[in-house]
Amino acid sequence: MMSRENLLHRVRTALGRNVDQPPAPAPPPRIVVPEAGMEERIARMFAAIEALAGKTYRVPGAAGARDTVAAILDGRCALASDSCFLQECGITALPNVRSGVSERAELRELAATLAAGITSADYALADTGTLVPRRRA
Amino acid sequence: MSAAFDERIRKNLADEALQQAVYAGTARLAAKRGEVVADAVLPDYQELRAQANAVKKHTIENLDHYLRQFEANVAARGGKVVYCRDGGEVAEFIVKLARERGVSVLVKAKSMTSEEIGLNEHLEERGVEAVETDLGEYIIQLARQRPYHIVAPALHMTRYEVADLFERRLGVPRETEIERQTMIARRVLREKFLAAGMGVSGANFLVADSGAVALVENEGNIRLTTSAPKVHVAVAGIEKMIPRAQDLAVFLKLLGRSGTGQPLTVYTSFLSGPRRPGEIDGPDEFYVVLLDNGRTRLLADQYKRQSLYCIRCGACLNHCPVYRKIGGHNYPWVYSGPIGTVISPQFLGIAHDPWLPFASSLCGACAEVCPVKIDIPNILLALRAEEKKQEAREKKGRLERLGFRMWAWVMCHPRIYAFAGRMAGAFLSSEDGWISKPPPLMNVGPLAAWMSRRDLPPPPRRSFRDMWRSR
Numbered sequence: 248m249m250s251r252e253n254l255l256h257r258v259r260t261a262l263g264r265n266v267d268q269p270p271a272p273a274p275p276p277r278i279v280v281p282e283a284g285m286e287e288r289i290a291r292m293f294a295a296i297e298a299l300a301g302k303t304y305r306v307p308g309a310a311g312a313r314d315t316v317a318a319i320l321d322g323r324c325a326l327a328s329d330s331c332f333l334q335e336c337g338i339t340a341l342p343n344v345r346s347g348v349s350e351r352a353e354l355r356e357l358a359a360t361l362a363a364g365i366t367s368a369d370y371a372l373a374d375t376g377t378l379v380p381r382r383r384a
Numbered sequence: 385m386s387a388a389f390d391e392r393i394r395k396n397l398a399d400e401a402l403q404q405a406v407y408a409g410t411a412r413l414a415a416k417r418g419e420v421v422a423d424a425v426l427p428d429y430q431e432l433r434a435q436a437n438a439v440k441k442h443t444i445e446n447l448d449h450y451l452r453q454f455e456a457n458v459a460a461r462g463g464k465v466v467y468c469r470d471g472g473e474v475a476e477f478i479v480k481l482a483r484e485r486g487v488s489v490l491v492k493a494k495s496m497t498s499e500e501i502g503l504n505e506h507l508e509e510r511g512v513e514a515v516e517t518d519l520g521e522y523i524i525q526l527a528r529q530r531p532y533h534i535v536a537p538a539l540h541m542t543r544y545e546v547a548d549l550f551e552r553r554l555g556v557p558r559e560t561e562i563e564r565q566t567m568i569a570r571r572v573l574r575e576k577f578l579a580a581g582m583g584v585s586g587a588n589f590l591v592a593d594s595g596a597v598a599l600v601e602n603e604g605n606i607r608l609t610t611s612a613p614k615v616h617v618a619v620a621g622i623e624k625m626i627p628r629a630q631d632l633a634v635f636l637k638l639l640g641r642s643g644t645g646q647p648l649t650v651y652t653s654f655l656s657g658p659r660r661p662g663e664i665d666g667p668d669e670f671y672v673v674l675l676d677n678g679r680t681r682l683l684a685d686q687y688k689r690q691s692l693y694c695i696r697c698g699a700c701l702n703h704c705p706v707y708r709k710i711g712g713h714n715y716p717w718v719y720s721g722p723i724g725t726v727i728s729p730q731f732l733g734i735a736h737d738p739w740l741p742f743a744s745s746l747c748g749a750c751a752e753v754c755p756v757k758i759d760i761p762n763i764l765l766a767l768r769a770e771e772k773k774q775e776a777r778e779k780k781g782r783l784e785r786l787g788f789r790m791w792a793w794v795m796c797h798p799r800i801y802a803f804a805g806r807m808a809g810a811f812l813s814s815e816d817g818w819i820s821k822p823p824p825l826m827n828v829g830p831l832a833a834w835m836s837r838r839d840l841p842p843p844p845r846r847s848f849r850d851m852w853r854s855r
Contacts, residue, residue, distance in 0.1 A: 249468055258447050261683035264446070269449070270450070274435065274438040274442055276634075295647075299650075351665055352515060375647045377648055377678035
């Protein structure tokens with residue numbers, strides 16, 4: 248197996264750099280956030296999801312979210328993630344929704360067999376319609 | 385080029401179904417890219433390319449620093465970085481780990497780096513079953529082929545060929561509907577995901593300041609490969625490094641758009657270490673294998689090292705008139721198309737396939753669409769020059785060099801040049817308006833080979849000088 252020092256030595260020799268030589272300043276990062284109000288962002292988000300045949304719903308509050316999920320499930324069983332937001336909306340309390348599973352084997356079995364999965368998101372990207380959950384699913 | 389290679393290309397050109405499949409596939413990807421990088425949609429596209437080029441240049445020029453930073457951050461999150469010289473060492477590491485953990489089946493995410501080192505073959509020889517989980521890769525694994533295209537490995541296969549393949553290899557009824565074929569693969573692969581004790585992926589980017597491995601995909605198979613098995617190994621070339629998570633804002637925008645015409649791929653995953661306390665699922669062990677395999681040799685060339693900026697989007701293949709005609713399997717290595725003609729000779733040594741840098745029309749389309757602005761045509765010219773110098777050192781190509789010396793001598797003597805022009809006008813003629821082979825006595829050696837692929841217009845009966853004199 249190639250040693251760490253061997254590879255780093257080869258890289259430094261090829262580049263003409265010394266051990267522990269600090270890097271030259273990196274180019275400043277380029278992050279451009281498009282200017283848009285909340286309504287426009289929501290509209291963009293919905294358009295991006297619907298362009299890929301996804302469905303979107305806008306609800307006035309927690310109860311509306313719970314009722315919408317219940318209507319989508321239409322009696323089918325679902326597995327929900329441990330998101331606090333889902334709990335606040337009362338979604339994890341729906342009779343046909345399982346959540347709070349702490350055993351790996353049981354979680355896999357449920358994920359493989361139940362009809363639907365329910366997650367929340369830490370961020371939603373308007374431009375691409377992307378949902379960002381931060382923890383490992 | 386060898387006669388066998390010539391024959392393969394002729395066969396390829398005569399296969400109308402294959403030509404149609406490759407043309408349609410690459411045209412579709414090129415058109416989708418065109419839509420999402422258009423000024424109206426992405427007005428700062430050129431600025432993004434310039435930034436990506438600057439960041440890659442900076443990272444490569446300071447690579448030792450970022451490798452150490454990445455390693456420290458992976459270790460801080462409970463992962464381990466392993467360094468390997470070549471594919472044999474990677475396979476040795478994975479096989480040893482698999483034996484120690486009692487793993488006989490592993491699942492794989494699509495990775496050109498693992499194709500580069502023939503990882504599946506290495507593992508198979510040592511008794512470890514490696515199952516590709518990307519649909520296209522799974523198809524070509526069943527067909528025992530190598531990828532036809534960097535992004536779309538089964539681009540050349542029709543659904544009818546896939547139906548025959550599934551019937552033969554999986555023992556399922558022949559199914560020609562693509563959705564149903566997908567469901568067959570999904571059923572087989574789900575079982576493999578649950579049975580596998582190890583997942584192996586590549587890396588689209590290695591993020592130095594967070595120790596994260598960034599992976600993009602559209603099928604969800606990478607999510608399962610990296611989270612279901614108890615051990616995860618990411619195998620990546622050292623050049624996949626970028627300094628900061630912030631730089632992903634540029635690279636992710638360019639990669640999806642250039643590769644498949646998507647503003648962002650369907651799934652983007654960041655792996656940073658094994659599962660932590662409180663997390664139910666995810667791997668218990670997390671390794672990142674950093675591969676050299678010729679990259680440090682390439683680093684030493686200040687101009688050509690830009691080849692290592694490549695983010696494997698495949699855009700240069702989709703726009704290359706040569707790739708679209710001869711197809712991905714006629715290149716000598718897993719990397720095909722313009723980027724293959726540039727990196728294969730540098731990774732394998734130019735003597736491996738000395739003709740490869742010449743397999744280009746130098747039209748420049750590849751450089752126009754490259755999201756990190758690799759100057760592919762000029763690198764090809766540099767490689768051609770190296771190959772010709774090598775030929776001179778080995779005393780090869782004497783006739784060709786003699787021919788060019790004579791040509792230079794004639795060009796330096798105007799009277800002899802004018803005489804040669806008159807002779808050519810008198811003796812070289814053509815009935816159909818083209819000269820397709822040299823005169824009989826000269827139809828040998830390099831001139832015959834050169835003319836075998838080119839038609840020339842016949843020289844005019846009266847030269848420009850003659851017309852000027854008699855005006």
